[in-house]
Amino acid sequence: MADQVILPRLGQGMESGTIVRWLKSEGDEVQKGEPLFELDTDKVTQEVEADVGGVLLKILVDEGEVPVGTPVAFLGEKGEDLPEVEAAAPTPVEAETEPAAVSAGTDPEQPERVAGPPSGSVPTDGRIKASPLARRIARERGIDLAALTGTGPEGRIVAEDVERADVGGAPKAPARAAATGEVERVELTSLRRTVARRMTEAWAAPAFQIVMSADMTRAQELRARLVERHPDERPTVTDVLTKVCAAALMRHREVNALYAGDAIELHPSANVGIAVATDRGLLVPVISGCELKTVAEIAVARADLVARSREGKLQASDLEGGTFTISNLGMYGVEQFVAVLNPPQAAILAVGAIEDRPVARDGGVVARPMMTLTLTCDHRTIDGATAADFLRTVKEFLEEPGLAL
């Protein structure tokens, strides 16, 4: 009897996934544990391995998005008959049309089977578990439950999860326009859609920004010393900044906070997210417990996360649990910029380039390596004075790193 390969659930709250490409072709021998296909979720792209060995008899879903639990292929012995299974048609992202069920039986010798109703092809596994209250709130606020992660028993989405999402969901994508030959339409990847949804959510938060500049003379000296001591890790200014922010967050716990809809969660540990640009889009992997790590340890963690971000090999857990985010565009020569909140976090720090600027010192003008820090804050969670206190501490620690001890 042939074994069904079903679309696996890679993380809690995952309801569907997009098959990017198959790494094996029909007829290929597959060993147990060998990668079968690449699966794209709203968080990561992962290779899915075969649970059993055998011959890849039939690929039911070539590519596209299908619900978790959908049969996507058959593994078995060569020449084996396939059980009758209707393949779920991948749902195009924009199309609102019902997925047309297609018959898996393409073998010309087999009589054509009549496709069942589309609902019949969707396994119950793909159903979104949500409490009635969560459903009502989501309905009233136009939030897409499929985009949420449930924290109730068995991953059920409860009201709190919807409250956390808090604002109207992403607007429905417009119907597909006729191709003109002039405009290149790039299909949204899951990641792109997640970025779009979360940034739109963030926009609804009452945000404000404050700006300070720090003299980076001492921080750069420190960084140079660290590179000497840790030639392999080669800590960067961002690593020093991460450590400094963690120390500052521990002294200003109200900034190390998440907005939970009906409460503010003050977190005991500084889990700092680092915004990473990849060719797939923005990712924010998290270095947890930065207050306990040395700069060199942070450098190791950062290097690993950045590398895996670019290779598309992050695990869902790498992206969870952040309490604060740093976004650094200094390497692009950006002098200063405003970052968009990373909800539900209370604040995000946008960091510009270090550049020599004329500054007044002792009645004269001197050139100093200055860096501009822009803190974007969620006013639901923190007030201006709180934010200013925190940012002043970051500035002081950068200018005199010993103060962070």
Next chain:
Amino acid sequence: MPELTYREAVRDALSRAMREDDDVFIMGEDIAEMGGSMGVTQGMLAEFGPDRVRNTPISEMALVGAGIGAAMQGMRPIVEIMYEDFTTLAMEQIVNQAAKHRYMSGGQVKVPLTIRTQGGAGWSPGAQHAQQVEAWFVHVPGLKVVFASTPSDVRGLLWSSIYDDNPVLFFEHRMLYPVKEEVADELEPVPLGQARVHREGEDVTVIATGRLVHESLAAAAEAEKEGVSVEVVDPRTLQPLDEEALVSSVKKTNRCVVAHEAVVRGGYGAEVAAVVQHQAFDWLDAPIERVGSKFTPIPFAPVMENFVVPDAVDVLEAIRKTVERTGG
């Protein structure tokens, strides 16, 4: 304000009604000289005499039948069935006679009969003397059903039952007789069909009856230490039911536990859960949890009885389930 035990509160309601109203009298097995097997009617024979405090033969059917006849003739009798387990012997009179006469006579005949009874586990009375059977009577149109959990409630509800023009099954719990509560000097009638909020809370509503009201209050105190705010509501009258009070509480807390001592299967909690889910469906954030006895006759051995019958620990566990998280 005087402090009365639950037992004294029952006696107080009976005695006050009998002092004020010659139509009120009591009948039952061993209720006169012996003062009832639970001591509820002690001293009443001396005050009211054998015509109004009547011992009956050991026949629940005759006892309830006589009560129905007296009620139809304009009296307001209160009959005592020693254990609620024994209502089985009077089922024909209760279900086919008392509950039906008013309806079948087109309203010409009323049956203002109160059937007091008691029961419940907690003292090893064994399988035939420990059941909680209130749900049976809620299923019969024409009957009202009351289950009081505190002295002030039992006094005020018994008064209202006596003066209701319909047959009322009035349940008392054996383990509650020694429970004390301050009550007003004047008897304050508690209207039938009105729930009581014993404790206000924000996160979970526990709808409990009888002994489980007290167990639920203990569980609520424990839950509070865990940061869970629990509202405890006692419907007090099972039929008619104060649906509005229960539903509005659940709409506030979004979570619900129903708790009684009777077995869960087919228990009154199922009816409460159905009402709540239907009227507060879009407010529920977790499945409704039910607490009750395990589905077995109540064992005699104390350790086994304790295992089968629910207490505060079971209620607390149910509360935790409704607020459970799996992370994420």
